[in-house]
Amino acid sequence: MLCYIHIPYCDSKCHYCSFNSYTDKFDTRKLYMSSLYQQLIFEIERFNVKENSIDTLFIGGGTPSTIMPNLYKPIFELLSPYLKDGAEITTEANPNSATKEWLLGMKNLGMNRISFGVQSFNENKLKYLNRAHSPEQAEEAIKNARSLGFEHISLDLIYNYQGDTEELLIDDINRAFTLPIDHISAYELTIEPKTKFYNTPEVKQEDDDLAIFVSNEIIKRGFTQYEISNFGIYQSRHNKGYWKLQNYIGAGAGAVGFLEDRRYYPETDIDKYIKNPLDIREEILTKDEILTEKIFLGLRSNIGIEQNLLDIKMQENADFLVQEKKLEFKNNRYINVDFFLADEVALFILKD
Template sequence: MHFYIHIPFCESKCNYCAFTSLKKDNYEKSYFQALNKDINFQLEKFNIKYNQIKTFFIGGGTPSCIDAKYYESIFKTLHPYLSQNVEISCEANPNSATLNWIKAMKNLGINRISFGAQSFHPKKLKFLGRIHNQDTIFKALENADKAGLKNINLDLIYDTKMDDKKMLEFELSNLEKIKPLITHLSAYNLTIEPKTAFAKKENFKKNAPNLMKFFIQKLTHLGFFQYEISNFSKNKNTMCKHNLSYWKGNNYIGCGLSAVGFYKNQRFYTANNLKSYIENPAFRNVEKLNSKNLELEHLFLGLRSIVGIQEKKLDFKQKEKALLLLKEKKLKYEKKRYFNPNFLLSDELALYLSS
């Protein structure tokens, strides 16, 4: 079993962000009280046993804008259920991840931290709506290293209208500087989402496949192994186990405002209104997934990652198409699974196989 909690609070809203994020406005205490109730209810509902949780992920929002003391009760509740070698990840923003905060979170149990840097360039940071600068990124990474965290991720965004070869080379040169301090990299190409500051501004996205390919190739030359369309690791030991669980279709519990869970072919959605969540944190809207839904998810998630797709889950027509793609070297086959050697084509391949 895997566990996710959502911290919806942020210091500011980024221009591209479609996740549920709110200003704190003194709701921390009531939110964490509700979150604790939610966690306890879900542990009992799904009959979670001691040492059963393999990964625990604290996402947001901005978890680092909340004082570490608020997380103490969460860890106290979950501690008996966490496996011996559990991966505990926490997202953070460079400007709020102080040395004291990171030390306090590490003392609670986190062993992996993910910094939302998004860019090293001042103009691009401003364009994205970020409130930190390059120096703050370097300082946050130093703080994590001083605190003794050895598994550190950095988030970047590319394929914006500001990205050209010169901009990407600037990002890469800074990545090379901090390469000894990080074990993992998430590089997301910009998506234009509704209800964001970038909504309906399609020209803000570059849509340049050659630049995307260039950037990915350069990241691999820097020594990062691509194991999902947006995720790169220094080695197989530092891949994000929590995210891998999603791509494998494993069961996971989601708690917190606008969180999502998945268990036995059902998806569970919490309330997406803060007042509603605080009043009834155990509420879930349940979506039952049929075989077609699950088949599509298996294709899309498997082809965009090293997880691959199982041959036994393909029907006769899909197997014929897979063999054709194999002959064209657009797929690889090993141990009764098909793998995608070019993640940039993942959606196209999945659509072809599912049509």
């Protein structure tokens, strides 16, 4: 069992980002956190959560570092009996708001993993993306997190923004590897509706070779690629839980939950969420939809697909791909050998 908590506030809006977050609603923070608390009580019952059974907790956003640790405290007190010993507890953070005080407060609440949105160490690129921090602030925040005792530290990079060259990205990767991190998420820029970049889609560079270049450079420096965009000497259990389609609570405005064959969608509008955090839309997935999802997620990561999930025709297709060396077959699972071909491989397995 996993648990995700969404914090829908940001200091400013990055030009590429469509995640649910507000830059003008900071006065609602206290009310928002108490609505989150209410939803969590409801979900603990709905998911029939037992003591010591939540394996990973992830606080994401938006920007979790816009909320002071004392406002998280009630939620932690509520969740702590349900967290397994040794649970992976992650928070996202932005370099400009993750002060030493904030980091220490979150560490003291029990966080053991932190994921920083860095995107680049290039001053100009950060400006064009409308990031609110400098490269030096990112370096400092990461070093502070380590010296305050965070066990696992990750950073996010974005590539294939216009003008990205091998040189620029090598510099980003080299600077990342000077820092005390054990994980990198490297995302190819996507142009999302309702973002500033949506009006200028040409800012995304179409260069598949650069994607391969970035992943090779990260792998060369010792991190394992365990999903298209994720690399580490530590592999996040929360991420892997999603790709195995484990059950997850999704709390907060714009979060998504999943239980057996159902998806749960709380309100995305923050004011509506605050008023009624239990107004949650439900979607029922068919067996076929669940299988398709498991195939796509499994092939984008090192999770793979359990053989006995596939019908005879799908197994034949997968066995053909094993012969063609596009898949490996290990411990009764089909494992993808090139995550960048995941979607093509999935479609091949699903074809009649």
